[in-house]
Amino acid sequence: MSNPPGxxxxxxxxxxxxxxxxxxVATTAIAATLLALGGHSPGAAFxxxxxxxxxxxxxxxxxxxVQATPLLLTGLAVALAFRARVWNIGAEGQLHAGALAxxxxxxxxxxxxxxxxxxxxxxxxxxxxxxxxxxxxxxxxRMGVGEVITTxxxxxxxxxxxxxxxxxxxxxxxxxxxxxxxxxAAAQLPVLIPGSRLHxxxxxxxxxxxxxxxxxxxxxxxxxIRAVGASPRAAEVSGRFRTGPVIWRAxxxxxxxxxxxxxxQISGITHRMYENLSPGWGYTAIAVALLxxxxxxxxxxxxxxxxALSAGGAAMQREAGVPDAWVRGIEALVILAVLAxxxxxxxxxxxxxxxxxxxxxxxxxAAGRV
Amino acid sequence: MSDLxxxxxxxxxxxxxxxxxxxAALGETVSQxxxxxxxxxxxxxxxxxxxxxxxxxxxxGYAGLLAGGLAGAAVALVFAVFAVRLNTDQxxxxxxxxxxxxxxxxxxxxxxxxxxxxxxxxETLPAWxxxxxxxxxxxxxxxxxxxxxxxIVYVMVPLLAWFLFRTRWGLALRAAGESxxxxxxxxxxxxxxxxxxxxxxxxxxxxxxxxxxxxxxxxFAENMSAGKGFIAIAVVVxxxxxxAGVLAAALFFGGAEALQFTLQAIDADLPYPLFLALPxxxxxxxxxxxxxxxxxxxxxxxPWPRRGH
Numbered sequence: 131m132s133n134p135p136g137x138x139x140x141x142x143x144x145x146x147x148x149x150x151x152x153x154x155v156a157t158t159a160i161a162a163t164l165l166a167l168g169g170h171s172p173g174a175a176f177x178x179x180x181x182x183x184x185x186x187x188x189x190x191x192x193x194x195x196v197q198a199t200p201l202l203l204t205g206l207a208v209a210l211a212f213r214a215r216v217w218n219i220g221a222e223g224q225l226h227a228g229a230l231a232x233x234x235x236x237x238x239x240x241x242x243x244x245x246x247x248x249x250x251x252x253x254x255x256x257x258x259x260x261x262x263x264x265x266x267x268x269x270x271x272r273m274g275v276g277e278v279i280t281t282x283x284x285x286x287x288x289x290x291x292x293x294x295x296x297x298x299x300x301x302x303x304x305x306x307x308x309x310x311x312x313x314x315a316a317a318q319l320p321v322l323i324p325g326s327r328l329h330x331x332x333x334x335x336x337x338x339x340x341x342x343x344x345x346x347x348x349x350x351x352x353x354x355i356r357a358v359g360a361s362p363r364a365a366e367v368s369g370r371f372r373t374g375p376v377i378w379r380a381x382x383x384x385x386x387x388x389x390x391x392x393x394x395q396i397s398g399i400t401h402r403m404y405e406n407l408s409p410g411w412g413y414t415a416i417a418v419a420l421l422x423x424x425x426x427x428x429x430x431x432x433x434x435x436x437x438a439l440s441a442g443g444a445a446m447q448r449e450a451g452v453p454d455a456w457v458r459g460i461e462a463l464v465i466l467a468v469l470a471x472x473x474x475x476x477x478x479x480x481x482x483x484x485x486x487x488x489x490x491x492x493x494x495x496a497a498g499r500v
Numbered sequence: 501m502s503d504l505x506x507x508x509x510x511x512x513x514x515x516x517x518x519x520x521x522x523x524a525a526l527g528e529t530v531s532q533x534x535x536x537x538x539x540x541x542x543x544x545x546x547x548x549x550x551x552x553x554x555x556x557x558x559x560x561g562y563a564g565l566l567a568g569g570l571a572g573a574a575v576a577l578v579f580a581v582f583a584v585r586l587n588t589d590q591x592x593x594x595x596x597x598x599x600x601x602x603x604x605x606x607x608x609x610x611x612x613x614x615x616x617x618x619x620x621x622x623e624t625l626p627a628w629x630x631x632x633x634x635x636x637x638x639x640x641x642x643x644x645x646x647x648x649x650x651x652i653v654y655v656m657v658p659l660l661a662w663f664l665f666r667t668r669w670g671l672a673l674r675a676a677g678e679s680x681x682x683x684x685x686x687x688x689x690x691x692x693x694x695x696x697x698x699x700x701x702x703x704x705x706x707x708x709x710x711x712x713x714x715x716x717x718x719x720f721a722e723n724m725s726a727g728k729g730f731i732a733i734a735v736v737v738x739x740x741x742x743x744a745g746v747l748a749a750a751l752f753f754g755g756a757e758a759l760q761f762t763l764q765a766i767d768a769d770l771p772y773p774l775f776l777a778l779p780x781x782x783x784x785x786x787x788x789x790x791x792x793x794x795x796x797x798x799x800x801x802x803p804w805p806r807r808g809h
Binding site for chain 1: 722774
């Protein structure tokens with residue numbers, strides 16, 4: 131190596147950033163081409179998108195950051211699980227479980243003070259999310275049934291359970307619509323910035339991101355999660371610890387955070403539970419986590435990026451006449467571009483590191499039985 | 501209505517709802533047997549629905565069916581190029597394909613037919629009334645007075661069972677799914693096999709989508725796939741990765757959905773969402789081994805060639 135080690139380290143750290151930048155440039159180019167082919171002006175569309183997301187204090191704080199909040203929480207949930215090579219694609223279901231538990235506690239227990247209600251509802255939501263994740267966790271650790279299919283199935287069970295509850299036992303007392311009663315004021319998360327819609331949930335998301343980062347980087351438990359994620363077999367044969375409890379912890383914590391996402395959305399924004407609360411945050415979360423390279427702090431940024439896409443999409447439709455369905459297409463292009471760039475980088479490093487053991491990409495692979 | 505008439509109309513509705521699930525799930529069975537789990541199946545279904553609608557407007561119902569199948573296969577080809585050829589993660593790639601397909605079909609539909617979207621009126625496929633068989637009391641009309649898509653299912657079930665378990669190609673395909681290393685050592689082109697299997701799944705899912713627009717509704721709506729592609733994956737699990745089992749599981753899922761309408765007609769207060777949840781709970785129970793041993797192909801979702809190391 132002719133380069134000083136510090137420089138090599140710096141270059142290695144820079145590589146994911148360069149990769150993400152390349153992916154974003156590629157996405158923009160492809161999206162612009164497709165928009166032009168679809169008969170839209172890419173410049174007008176992107177201009178409206180950026181203005182809608184960042185054009186004013188109101189747009190940024192009350193739309194973009196508000197949209198980013200559930201994406202941040204579910205994104206953190208997915209990132210934590212994927213770090214342990216737990217392929218939890220059940221954030222959507224865990225989110226609904228958390229939303230239901232939170233709203234059930236809020237409308238049924240007369241706790242009065244926000245200082246009682248908020249902790250109680252947040253705790254209930256986290257517990258319900260964790261419980262929803264416990265089923266696939268038990269099936270994986272006890273029976274060797276892979277979590278991809280089980281977490282997916284649990285999503286549907288949660289959706290139908292939510293439908294049942296808002297149509298029946300939790301239906302509003304007027305009985306008119308399939309939705310719950312509005313939660314009492316004490317159960318509503320306070321607004322973070324006066325005059326805006328941004329609520330405490332965003333701050334909770336950032337605090338969880340910082341906590342997860344410290345946990346993963348600085349604690350023995352976090353080290354174990356990373357070790358299992360790097361190579362479950364190596365972790366097992368090292369004999370230092372058993373992988374079962376580590377997988378359990380990753381599942382439960384991931385489910386709890388996704389559960390919080392559901393209730394925080396109700397407590398901060400909608401104030402009621404209804405069918406189709408989520409437009410698929412639990413799935414977009416996979417993109418949020420992936421683009422952040424499963425790093426909790428980076429997830430704050432990527433959640434804002436996806437929140438901005440969602441906020442900007444509405445503006446794009448309003449101002450440039452471009453259907454906001456485009457935004458979901460662009461989200462997918464982002465994911466595919468990141469995957470392709472990752473594979474390209476890895477092929478490159480495999481080539482340059484010929485002979486040496488190649489480093490596994492941090493995003494990993496869904497190795498392990500499905 | 502007499503009890504028999506209620507039963508008969510329930511069966512007609514159940515089979516109609518089962519057909520798209522069976523189509524998509526039969527394709528996914530082949531794909532998963534080859535070791536590829538295609539979460540992007542939902543994307544193939546929605547493209548199949550839009551392809552079916554556009555094809556039907558251009559050249560009639562059967563052209564629409566063909567266009568739907570091809571559209572589904574094209575989407576699956578994109579998935580396969582990434583997840584098999586470039587060897588990216590199957591789960592993440594499939595998620596992206598689903599999200600993107602729901603977006604781009606919606607965008608294309610709105611560009612073509614306006615943001616508010618006047619409801620399309622499509623020529624639906626005619627039902628084929630099989631002589632004698634369709635006269636069998638109770639089950640006749642539901643099974644043998646159906647559109648072409650249902651008959652494709654009836655033909656595909658024995659055909660795929662024969663292909664998977666009685667031919668050398670089927671053996672090679674299953675080997676690629678159980679142990680790609682061993683298959684590769686034995687001279688099976690694992691990557692090509694997996695690509696073809698994934699594209700076949702897309703073709704079948706595209707037909708399922710075309711069934712939604714050309715048989716079930718006679719129109720196209722954004723997000724009209726409504727999770728059918730995901731449900732098909734549950735159907736594969738409950739059917740234990742065997743064509744006959746998959747058909748039975750699809751009928752079960754279709755029946756649970758049809759029961760909802762039948763029960764609503766009888767008593768509106770029944771908690772039908774719980775009936776809808778039941779097949780998923782049973783799929784989980786099946787995976788947990790409640791109905792005997794059931795396991796996924798050993799190499800499912802594993803990258804090939806192996807990464808890292």
